[in-house]
Amino acid sequence: MGNAGTSSWLIWALLSAIFAALTAIFAKVGVSGINSDFATFIRTLVVVGVLAVIVTATSQWQPFSEISGKTWVFLALSGLGTGASWLCYFRALKIGEASRVAPIDKLSVVFVAIFGLLFLGEKLNSANWAGVVLMAAGLILIAWR
Template sequence: MESFLFALLAAFIAGFAPFLEKIGLSSVEPTAAYLIRCSAVIVGAIIVISFTPSLVSMEKMETKSIFFLFLSGILTGFVGQLVFYKALKLGEISRIIPITSCYPLFTFILGWVFLGEAITLCKVLGMLLIVAGILLLRF
């Protein structure tokens, strides 16, 4: 139950943040907005590091883990965020967010192709709902 509540809180935060970003983007270019957002992330990271007594798990990380986490950060935290801000600045928040939230479709395909994850009826139905939602927003 605790994981469900954290997931629900994460979903709320993920839904609320673009609302704030759309308002913030009204008078600034996406690149400048991204720099402000990154500053907030850095401040948050410094605060967390300051109150974390030991980062022992980082000392034990394998190079492979560091590489893939770094690559993920570049893709989502840099490239993806800039592209997202451009879309958010140009489009309606009610149309942009559902489209950008279809990432589970791509995760499903990558998990199946590269990780050998099983395809189940439930997963396929979920992906079909995502595709239907995207098509409905397009028209």
């Protein structure tokens, strides 16, 4: 993949990080007055609505019957993981400080590296693993008081 492909994923990844940061701030304020599980439900409805508009506006709907069983299973598992993550995240934000909760949540990066190795056979070189260790240490130091 050339520079265009590299810069494309990098831009989307950076935007993801910015929106994730804003999500933590908005969620901390939003969850203050209601039950964290109900707050997660409202957030999910907003996400579903926005995605329905985007998929409709860009004509990306696909027939459900054309989606393989394997794809359904893994998307369902991903959805369950997302739901569990959001429920835990909102509960943590309800009782903790956003500046401490968000870094611990970002330990997911470390877990992705480990799970990618174990389940997907992805390989990281020693410099990559050093980065993973440094990220873990940095995230823990940010959250620790």
